[in-house]
Amino acid sequence: MGIKYLYLVFFLMVAAALFQADAVLTALYFLVGAFAIGRWWSRRALAGVQFKRTFVNRVFPGEQVRVRLELTNTSRLPVLWLRIRESLPVGVGVGQFQEVAFLAGRQTRVFEYMLWPKRRGYYPIGPLSLYSGDVLGLLDDQRCEGAPDSLTVYPKVVPLSQPRLPSRMPTGNVRHTQPIYEDPNRILGKRDYVVGDSLRRVDWKSTANLGRLQVKQYEPSISLETMVLLNLCRADYDTQRWIDATELAVVVAASLANWIIARKQSVGLCANGKDALDAPAPLNVPMRTGRAHLMRILDVLARIEAADGLSCEDVLRRERDRLPWGTTLVVISGKAGDVLFDELFAAQRAGLNTVMVLCGPVARFDEACQRARRFGIEAWHIPSERDMDVWRR
Amino acid sequence: MNGVPHSSDDALTHERFILSVLARYALAVVMTLCLALAFIDLAQRLMPALPGGLFMVFSLIVSVEAMYAARMLSQATVRESVYGRSSTTYRIAEWVFIVLSLKLALYSARGLDRLWFDLASWQSDMALFFMDGEYLTGLFLMVLVWSASTLFAGSLSELDADPRTVEAERAAGVRTERASARHRLADQIFLMGGAIVVMMILAHVRPAPTWTGFGHPQPVSAYVMVYFTAALGLLAITQFTMLRAGWLWERMPIARGLGQRWIVAVVMFLVGLVILALALPTGYSVGALGLIGYLIALLASVVQLLSFLLMQLIFLIGAWIASLFGAAPPEQPSPVQQLTLEQPTVLNDPAAPDPLWEALKSFIFWAIFAAVALYSVSQLVQLRQDWLARLRQLPALAKLLRGWRRLWAQLRGAGRRFVVQVVEFTRALAGPTRRSIARGAPGFVSVRRMSPRQQVVFFYLAMLRRSAQHGYTRPPSQTPYEYARRLQGVLPEAADDVGMMTAEFVEARYSAHEIAGAQVGLVRRAWEHVKAALRRVRRPSSEERS
Structure with a gap:
């Protein structure tokens, strides 16, 4: 429409130049002004x-x-x-x-x-x-x-009470049942001295009070340093239900991280999915403690999506040598193949405590579980969110 | 929330819709009347006795009736689907009524006695006596008014955007092409505007040779402005109607009172524009060519005056130098030509008060006119990029453009070089500045006028220059300290001075703190030692240089 309007303007211009009619000139000013001011107004505003x-x-x-x-x-x-x-x-x-x-x-x-x-x-x-x-x-x-x-x-966080993550790192905040991890900072009680007790355990003040030798009993404790390896390679999940399964894997990872941080232990995350912010795979959040760190992990878990890229085994191979001895490695995946078992076994031999959590529908989980036990690897199967109750009892 | 009005707002919305429809049709009637007025204006030039007032009243009635009929018939068409018969019957009846009532109205203006007299002559020759010139002119005007009104009404009825209608369209999945209806309406408006301008020119303006100017002011034909004001008002209202229809279709929440604000803004916008357009100059006494000639003559006179003043200055300097040597002063140059500046010729206007004042007014007029023309051309070019693309493909024009670009580049280059030369020349005349001293620009420098920092830098640069003259040039890759080590090897007796000068230079060049005057004294003395040492040293061989 603007072009036709300008044609009219040109017509008026020619008429005004040829005939010097005041009315035409005024109309010309009026029309050009309307066009120019209207254009300027809309752009400027x-x-x-x-x-x-x-x-x-x-x-x-x-x-x-x-x-x-x-x-x-x-x-x-x-x-x-x-x-x-x-x-x-x-x-x-x-x-x-x-x-x-x-x-x-x-x-x-x-x-x-x-x-x-x-x-x-x-x-x-x-x-x-x-x-x-x-x-x-x-x-x-x-x-x-x-x-x-x-x-x-953020992903849904399910409150857990007993995820039963193994650790071999003595002296920490997490209670343990094995007396081998006794923590001299956590005195459980005192008892009478029996032959064979170390003299370093003798509590001299209590001995003086009671008049007989007393020894301290220590509570066993461990510290838990956990790296959660979240496998979001689409091929490692059930072809029909991979969306639900990967979502469940993310929820499991978030819930475990939340539980560990609540115990004031350090946790890290490594995932091979696709980051919505296009960060290069694998995504790696180092092991740290604190709520702020949990938020960082949840940020990553919120953004990450399943993808066809780096395999879980490659990531595991890469991460294995970086983790300190005694670290608990939780691998969350949808499938447990031979290569993954090999890598997990290698990690076990390297001094890591490995836990395998399979999410979603898994064919022949019992076989995989037996195999894992043979390797000394703890294995869990979480087909749905409701099945996370096993960690709540 | 959606755009469909609900119970409480329904009546109010419908009322506003009716008002907006009425406003649109009222503007269209005004525009049609302007067309009628332009026609009557032209017809009265040929037939001065034409009853213009009567024709205007009749035009108003025909316009309102035509619009109403067109709107009703278009709605009946949709409702009854009996377009053919009902509309034809109505149209025939309508025109019979217009034809007869126009004749009767003319007789009522002339007097009914004339009717009885003419009745007899109709019986002898109906065609000759019934269809007289006045009546035929009136009939032609009514056809014009009726056609314009019907066209306007057709486009306007398509633009209706009642919320109920839009919701019904949405439910049916059929959307009225309001944008194309508006384009059609705009075409009609522009075409009719052109026709009005042509009729006004034919009625009032006598064609004359262009660009030299005209002496007789033209009477103001207000209907042209009224027409364009109403036209822009109608365009603005229909724009809102169309936008609103789109928003309703998309069920977008619309801010309350947007329509009222739109109306207020449009009224203010148009009133402001009218004031601006009326305030701008339309009359001029000096034609464009005459004005350009006058401006060129004025410029030439100024140049001539300046050259004369320059000659006088040269003569005075020459006379002064000659008096110093006791020689006779040279002959004073006379002006090349008598300075003459002709007054602009005011064409066809013997009553003009002052030619210069008239020239100034004309200059303002032509400047505004040129600005309007240039703006319009630039906007058209922006909107029609395809024209430019096609033109660029023409081989001859492409060559011309290439040549023009080359020429333009050369001109720009020459211009830049000229500016640089002028700047350098003026700088040389004004003497070296602090900045030029800091840059090491050539010319006379006064060390005393420099700041302590500049003096330290100056002495260091002097050392570099003198060393280079002796064959120890500092390569650009060498740092001051690297160069100092090299120079210390050559001038062992002035090694400390070289080191001190270098350290002072680095401090002066790269620090932000104040440089004390005492440091300058030290550097000056060190420079004297280095200079003396350099005088004693032999020039290096080519191997040493490398």
Whole structure:
């Protein structure tokens, strides 16, 4: 339409130049002014619109997220119409947020909408597209795009009580049953001296009080340094139910990490999936303690997706030599093949305590379990989330 | 939340919809009346006795009736699907009524006695006496008004965006092409605007040779402005209608009061534009060519004056130098030509008060006109990139463009070189600046005027220069300390001085703290020692240099 409008302008221009008719000249100014000011207004007004998106960007599945979109017109010119379109991923409840608004000069308007993330993941919120145009509709609509933000939905964390992770690292915070791991800092009680007791165990103050020799009894304890190796290679899961199985594997990894951090032990994560932030595989979070570290692990677990890339065995081979002696290595996978057993056995021989957790439907788990026991590897099968109850009793 | 109005808002929304429809049709009627006025204006030039007022009233009635009929018939078409018969019957009845009532209206203006007189002549020759010139002109005007109104009404009825209609369209999955209807409406508006301008020009303006200017101001034809104002108002309203239909279709929540704000903004926008357009100059006394000639003459006069002043200056300097040597002063140059600046010729306007003032007003006018023209061309070029692409493919034009680019590059290069030369020349005239001293620019420098930091750098650079003259040039890859070690090997008696100068230079060059004046004294003395040592040293052989 703009072109035809300009044709009319040119016609008036020629007529004005040829005949010097005041009315034509005035009409020419009027039409050119309408075109120029309308164009300038729409561009300038839209360029002056700024936005700010505020929301809690880390949540657990099922939590509601209120997104606050604040649009400010920094220009003195009003934005006659502003179409706001916020692209949203399907996984968070709504496809998009749309509204048509008017923004006066220097005005700020706030829009709010809710998100209901139901599944863990790393979701882009936005980009925000703003459309506006000239008042006469002579030119195409203007569009500008704002940068997207991200929403991290953590995986579900199942509270565990007894995951029974083996450790051979003495002197720690985790109680143990074997007296070989006695911790001289944790005195369990005292008893009478019997022949053969070490003199270093004698409690001289109690001996003086009671008048007979007393020895200290120590509580056995271990420290647990755990590396969780999460196998998200799609080929290692059941072909039909790999989505559920990999999700379950992520939940298991998150729950174990949570339990370990709650015991003030250190835990790390290594995974061979695809990171939504395009970090190179394998993703490696070193072993540390503390809630902040748990959040770091949960961040990675929220972003990671199953992929066809690096195999679990390759990752295990790479990580094995880096881990300190006595570390508990928990391998979470969907399948236990010969190569994996070889690698786990090699890890066992290298001084690591290996645990294998198979998630989702696993064919002939009993065979795998027997084989694992033969190698001295603890094996668990978690077909569904409900089956994690074995670690809660 | 969706865009469909619900119970409480329903009545209000419908009322607003009716109002917006009425506003659109009212603007269309105004535009049609402007068309009628332009036609009457032109017709009255040929037939001064034409009853313009009567025709205007009749045009208003025909326009309103045509729009109403077109809208009703279009709705009946959808409802009853009996377009053919009902509309044809209606149209025939409508035109019979227009034809007869126009004739009666003309007789009511002339007097009914004339009717009785003409009745007799109709019986003798109906075609000759019934269809007189005045009546035929009126009839032609009614056809014009009726056609324009029907066309407008057709496009406007397609643009209706009642929430219920849009929801019904959505439910049926059939969307009215409102954008194409609006394009059609815009075409009609632009075409009619062109026609009005042509009629106005034919009615009022006498063609004359262009660019030299005209003396007679033209009467203001307000209907042209009214037409374009109403046209832009209609375009703005239909734009909102179309956008709103799209938003309703997508069930987008729309801010409350957006339509009212739109109307207010459009009114303010148009009023502002009208004021601006009326404020800008439209009259001029000096034609474009005359004005350009005058401006060139003015520029030439200024150049001439400047050259004369320069000659005078040269003469004075020459006379002064000659007086120093006791010689007779050279002959004073006379101006090359008498300075003359002709007053611009004001064409066809003997009553113009002051030619220069008229020239200034004309200059403002032509500047605005040129700006408008350039802006319009640039916008058209931006919108029609395909034209440019096609033009660029033409071999002759491609060659021309290449040549132009080459020429432009050369001109730019020459311009830059010229600017550099001028800058250097002015710098040389003004003397060395601190910055140029710091850069080591050639020229006379005053060491005393430098800061302590600059002086330290200056002496170090002097050492480098003098050493290079003796064959010990510092390669660019060598650090100051590496070079100092080399020079210390050559000048063992001044080794400490070289080391001290280097350390001071590094401090002055790379530190941010203040350099004390005492340090400058030390460096100056060290430089004297190094200079003396360099005088005594022999030049290195080619092997030593390498």
